[in-house]
Amino acid sequence: MKLYDFPLSGHAHRARAMLSLLNVDYDHHVMDLANGEHKTPEFLAINPLGQVPTLTDGDVVLRDSTAILTYLALKYDDKRQWLPEDPALAALVQSWLSVSVHEVFDGPCVSRLIKLFGYQADHAQAVEKAHTVFTTLFEPHFENNEWLVGNAPTIADIANYSYIARVNEGEVSLENYPNIRAWLVRVESLDGFEQMPHAADA
Template identity: 65%
Template sequence: MKLYDHPVSGHAHRASAMLSLLGLDYENVIVDLQSGAHKRPEYLKLNPLGQVPTLQDGDVVLRDSTAILTYLALQYDPARSWLPNDPELAGKVQEWLATSVKEVFEGPCGARLSKFLDVPIDYDQAVENTHALMKTLFEPHLAENDWLVGTAPTIADVANYGYIAAVEEAGVSLADYPNVQAWIARLEALNGFPKIKSVAEVMGGRA
């Protein structure tokens, strides 16, 4: 199994965290985004969109982070704890996966991309989106629940963690959201769960 990865990417962190949580052996292939390796023909054969992560497991190739989470949970977690069988819980997991690729992308992810990677995203709007998302959804939900779905961590938590946990590095404070902070700490305390690395750790603060 191979994971094509970049340590700054919150999308890629979802996949690497799930592999670690499941205790799976895999080859970690770092894709040099700065040199444009993700747009080269050999990589585009695996991921036509030229993005990370990409998972290759035998003949199975997946190019989307939440698809990778779903695949790993179904293929390698026979207890089905990370993606519950219960239809209602499974539906709620899908709700949160959708949140991770829309609202979290438009908020915490956008702030980080704008701050460090010179992506043409309105930083102020991304900050506003982040606070709105924390106030209306995450903070009230986590005031009454330890996890996003059910009574144990699921791939919903893994999908939403990275960009939220890293958003303070982009200058967006989570001080007003103690329940979100406690949720981040619970995830980071799980056996095998890797904290997302900061841009400073990976790139010395350089984009």
């Protein structure tokens, strides 16, 4: 199994964190995005989209971070904690995965991309979207729940953690969201969890 990674990508961090939580051995290749390694013919033959993360496992090639989380949970978690078998809980996990690639991407992720990497988008709009998803979904949810789904962490928590944990790098404050901050601490306290790195430390 091999992970094509970039340390400051929250998408890639999802895969890295899950591999760490499940204690899975894998080959780790950090892509040189600055010099265009992700656009070379060799990598495009593996992932035509030229994006990280990409996970290869024999003949299996996965180029989507939430697909990687699903694959790892189904393959390595015999207890089915990370992706529950119960239909209602499994559907709820999927709904939060959707939030991670839509609302969390549009707000927390994009605001950070603008500030760190010069991504071309409206920063004020991204900040507004971040606060909207925090106030309407995450903060109220964690008033009565420790995790996004059920009574234990799932891949939904891992998928949503990365960009929210480093949203301050997009100049979005979590000061007014104590429930979200407490959830982040719970995720970071999981045995084997690998935190999302700070840009200043990378």
